[in-house]
Amino acid sequence: MAFLLGAVTSVVSGFLGMRIATFANARTTLEARRGIGAAFATAFRSGAVMGFLLSSLGLLVLYVAIKLFGLYYHDDWEGLYESITGYGLGGSSMALFGRVGGGIYTKAADVGADLVGKVERNIPEDDPRNPAVIADNVGDNVGDIAGMGSDLFGSYAESTCAALFVASISSFGADHDFAAVCYPLLISSAGLVVCLVTTLFATDFFKVKTVRGVAPALKLQLIISTALMTVAALVVTFAALPAKFTMFDFGEQKQVKNWHVFFCVAIGLWAGLAIGFTTEYFTSNAYR
Incomplete structure (x- = not known):
């Protein structure tokens, strides 16, 4: 059931994304x-609609x-989330198709x-005649x-299911603390709010006036969203997780503190930003 649910959600996400994109073009x-x-603002907002749609639809379902x-499952958290993992797999299977x-259409044509x-x-090339x-x-x-x-959607669902x-x-999980167990969902929810604020920065607060201004606007948007998400993750972590808790690692019990979890989230955020900027530097025509 979870697999089918993920597959259907993935198909709906792809279909609605295509509808939005064809209108937006x-x-x-x-x-x-x-x-x-004006063109940049319209294109950015259209992309934001698809992004919010994917994230919120996946989160809601x-x-x-x-x-x-x-x-x-009642109180069996482990059994519940083990069955839910099929949700991410269903999303990835549809992404493959x-x-x-x-790709076949694009390359062959x-x-x-x-x-x-x-x-x-x-x-x-690309002549309408x-x-x-x-x-193509x-x-x-x-x-x-x-x-x-x-x-x-598949990547988002899989990573969330794994964290859950x-x-x-x-x-x-043993204490049935629902807020703490759903910490990954709360992080995603906070990310949606942060991205909403960042979208306003990119399209309303900082106006793009030339073609050269597009890339700096996108880079600024990435930096702002990463910084705001770091603060949001800190708030969510200390609000949802207890100060100390135990992880059962192959039979061993290990004490973990909530700021350790926040540290992992923050490292992932900033590492992703660094990878993006590094890749752009070594592959863009703008640099030697």
Whole structure:
């Protein structure tokens, strides 16, 4: 049941993501007539809609599933979260179909269109007179939007389910402290609020006026969201988790403090930011 629930949620996420993107593409094109600032704001907000949709839909369905499965498992947290792990697997299985299906469309149509158009008819690349370009665009939508949406949902669901299962084998799982066991869900919820604030920074508080201003605006958004999320994670950690608790590690009992958990979350946040900036530095045309 959890597997099917994850698969259905993943398909819905991909489908709605494609709907949003296809509407947003036309609107962004129209806004571009007014200037780069208006086009950037429209594109960014459209992407934010898809991002919020994926995260909130996954969070909502996972929470409802936990509550419903809890009626069957009663006080067996370990059994409950072990069964819930199928949710993430279902999401990833659908992401595979979206990625592979879209990739086949994209690559086969792209290569075919370029070969036939350029070699035989001397038509430029991605020219609307070439029908195969339409298939290429369809593949881009399926692979890069629906596939990416399902992929993001799968990663999000899997990591959350894994963290929930780890929480279930701790002492606050044995004490039936629901807030502490659902700590991963609370972190995700705080992240949604932080991203909402960050979206306002990117589109309303700091206006993009030139093409060169797009990359700095996105970088600033990443730094602001990481800093705000660090504060939010600190608040959630000390509010939801007890000061000390026990983890059962292969039969051994180990004492853990709540600030240790916060430290792990903070390291993951800032390491992700550092990896993103490092990758951009070594792969972007903007640097030697």
